[in-house]
Amino acid sequence: MSGIFLLVGMAIEAISLLWGHPTSFLIFAIFGGxxxxxxxxxxxxxxxxTK
Amino acid sequence: MDITKxxxxxxxxxxGLLVYTVVLRPDLVSSRGGKMLAFIALFIxxxxxxxxxxxxxxxxxxxxxxxxxxxxxxxYGQSLKIDDSGHLAASxxxxxxxxxxxxxxxxxxxxxxxxxxxxxxxxxxxxxVWLTQDPKPPIHLYKxxxxxxxxHCHLGAKSFEEGAVHNADPExxxxxxxxxxxxISSGCHDLNHDTMNLDKQKFYPPAGAAKGTTE
Numbered sequence: 179m180s181g182i183f184l185l186v187g188m189a190i191e192a193i194s195l196l197w198g199h200p201t202s203f204l205i206f207a208i209f210g211g212x213x214x215x216x217x218x219x220x221x222x223x224x225x226x227x228t229k
Numbered sequence: 230m231d232i233t234k235x236x237x238x239x240x241x242x243x244x245g246l247l248v249y250t251v252v253l254r255p256d257l258v259s260s261r262g263g264k265m266l267a268f269i270a271l272f273i274x275x276x277x278x279x280x281x282x283x284x285x286x287x288x289x290x291x292x293x294x295x296x297x298x299x300x301x302x303x304x305y306g307q308s309l310k311i312d313d314s315g316h317l318a319a320s321x322x323x324x325x326x327x328x329x330x331x332x333x334x335x336x337x338x339x340x341x342x343x344x345x346x347x348x349x350x351x352x353x354x355x356x357x358v359w360l361t362q363d364p365k366p367p368i369h370l371y372k373x374x375x376x377x378x379x380x381h382c383h384l385g386a387k388s389f390e391e392g393a394v395h396n397a398d399p400e401x402x403x404x405x406x407x408x409x410x411x412x413i414s415s416g417c418h419d420l421n422h423d424t425m426n427l428d429k430q431k432f433y434p435p436a437g438a439a440k441g442t443t444e
Contacts, residue, residue: 221271
C-alpha cells in the first residue's frame with residue numbers, strides 16, 4: 179500500500195518536473211506531496227503496528 | 230533539458246524501481262537486510278526526493294520563462310525587450326544589468342532571509358487571485374515596490390552614490406535609502422513595464438532577428 183502511494187507520488191513528481199509550468203508546482207505540492215506523505219505515513223504505521 | 234532535472238528524474242526512476250521491487254517481493258523484507266532495504270526505499274529515498282523536488286521547483290520558478298509562461302505575463306515579457314533606455318525594466322534586461330534568465334526574480338524578490346519563501350507564497354497567491362478574481366491587465370503589485378530591491382545591487386555603486394540627482398538635495402539620498410522616497414514612483418524612474426503602449430515601441434532584438442528570447 180505504502181509502495182503504491184510512493185510510486186504514484188514519484189510519478190507525479192517526475193511529470194511535474196518535465197512540465198515546468200507554474201501549475202506543475204501546484205500539482206507536485208498538492209497531489210504528489212499528498213501521495214508521498216500518505217506513503218510515508220502508511221509505511222511508518224506498518225512499522226509500528228505490524229507484529 | 231536541464232541537467233539537474235535529468236539527474237533528479239533518473240533518481241526518481243531508480244527509486245521507483247526499488248520501491249516496485251519491494252512491493253512485488255515482500256519476502257525480501259523479512260530478513261534484517263531486507264528491512265533496511267525497505268526502510269531506504271520506502272522512507273529515506275522518498276523524503277530525499279521530495280526535498281530535492283521542492284528545491285528544484287523553487288529554482289525553476291526563478292526563471293524568466295517560468296514567470297512568462299502565464300498568459301497574463303506575456304506583455305510584461307515583451308516590455309523587457311523595449312529598445313529604449315528610458316524604460317527601466319527593459320534597459321536592465323536588454324543590457325544584461327540583471328541575469329536575463331532570472332530577470333523577474335532579480336527585481337521582484339525581497340532580499341531578506343525569507344525572501345525566496347515569500348516569493349513562492351506570492352506565487353501561490355497569484356494562483357488564488359487568478360482562480361477567484363479573474364484579473365485583467367494591467368495587473369498590479371500587492372504592495373508598493375520596495376527600494377531594497379534596487380539597492381541590493383545599486384547601493385555602493387558610484388553611479389548611484391555620486392549621481393547628481395541623488396545628491397542634489399542632502400535629504401534625497403537618506404530618503405531613498407530609508408525607502409521614504411520611492412525609486413520608481415516618485416517621478417524619477419517611473420517608466421517601467423509600459424505594457425499599454427507596446428504597439429508603439431521598437432524592440433531589441435528586432436522582430437525576426439535570430440536571437441534568444443524570453444518567451
